Amino acid sequence: MNQHTVDAVARVISNRRTTKRLCDPGARHEHTLPLNPDERAVLKRMLEVAGQAPFHKPADADTHRQESLASPVPWRFHVLEPEACVALLDWLEQQAATDTPPWVRAWASKVPALLAAAGVLVMATWLPNPSDNPDPEFSHANIEHVAAAGAAVQNLMLMAEASDWDSYWSSGGVLREPDTFERLGISTREQLLGAILLTPRTRPADKIMPGGLFDKRGTMSDWTRRVAL
Ligand SMILES: Cc1cc2nc3c(=O)[nH]c(=O)nc-3n(C[C@H](O)[C@H](O)[C@H](O)COP(=O)(O)O)c2cc1C
Numbered sequence: 035m036n037q038h039t040v041d042a043v044a045r046v047i048s049n050r051r052t053t054k055r056l057c058d059p060g061a062r063h064e065h066t067l068p069l070n071p072d073e074r075a076v077l078k079r080m081l082e083v084a085g086q087a088p089f090h091k092p093a094d095a096d097t098h099r100q101e102s103l104a105s106p107v108p109w110r111f112h113v114l115e116p117e118a119c120v121a122l123l124d125w126l127e128q129q130a131a132t133d134t135p136p137w138v139r140a141w142a143s144k145v146p147a148l149l150a151a152a153g154v155l156v157m158a159t160w161l162p163n164p165s166d167n168p169d170p171e172f173s174h175a176n177i178e179h180v181a182a183a184g185a186a187v188q189n190l191m192l193m194a195e196a197s198d199w200d201s202y203w204s205s206g207g208v209l210r211e212p213d214t215f216e217r218l219g220i221s222t223r224e225q226l227l228g229a230i231l232l233t234p235r236t237r238p239a240d241k242i243m244p245g246g247l248f249d250k251r252g253t254m255s256d257w258t259r260r261v262a263l
Pocket residue numbers: 050051052053203204205206227228244245246247248249
């Protein structure tokens with residue numbers, strides 16, 4: 035590997051920053067444009083390359099590999115392009131109109147503005163083993179599934195950075211709700227690892243915000259020690 039490649043990879047990793055892009059959800063029907071063919075090609079490449087993450091154990095076959103998403107990798111990416119984000123917003127607004135407190139709160143959260151600005155929402159899930167273990171979320175196997183899925187998400191965001199797209203890994207808020215999973219056709223046996231927003235920088239945004247901890251990580255010596263024996 036030559037120095038040029040090392041520098042290019044280091045630049046992509048270091049330049050990636052949480053970038054929250056927000057637009058007025060009320061203007062979504064007038065302003066939202068579908069992905070153009072170039073953007074769709076970039077997205078396809080991002081998703082293909084992201085999936086080259088390492089994984090240690092196959093996802094449980096009976097629980098997670100029954101239908102068209104049959105891969106043994108312990109993550110799934112459910113991808114919503116702009117039209118699907120608008121349809122999801124329409125549904126969230128209808129839910130809020132029922133005056134049920136969680137949905138009213140959801141409509142008042144940042145999620146609608148994020149969806150209105152989104153190029154793409156990737157609902158990234160990890161695939162827990164069936165709960166024969168009393169504390170399945172913390173079994174070693176499940177920790178490794180989460181780790182592998184996290185590596186795939188980071189790959190996705192690095193590909194976004196290299197493609198001049200902004201990225202934001204959100205815990206998801208209302209997007210974690212079982213009703214939202216049902217609306218999106220995601221099995222509730224999957225767990226949301228992140229609602230990943232990926233947007234070409236050429237797209238409009240009313241407001242752009244950084245991550246809350248972006249300047250708090252310190253330097254390498256704050257998280258690394260050399261073991262001398
Ligand atoms: C698992 C995970 C979940 C996150 N969820 C949120 C979130 O819900 N809201 C938020 O503002 N940032 C969220 N972030 C982004 C962090 O705030 C961000 O990574 C951090 O501030 C460091 O900034 P940087 O990504 O620009 O380096 C999340 C990041 C990770 C890894």
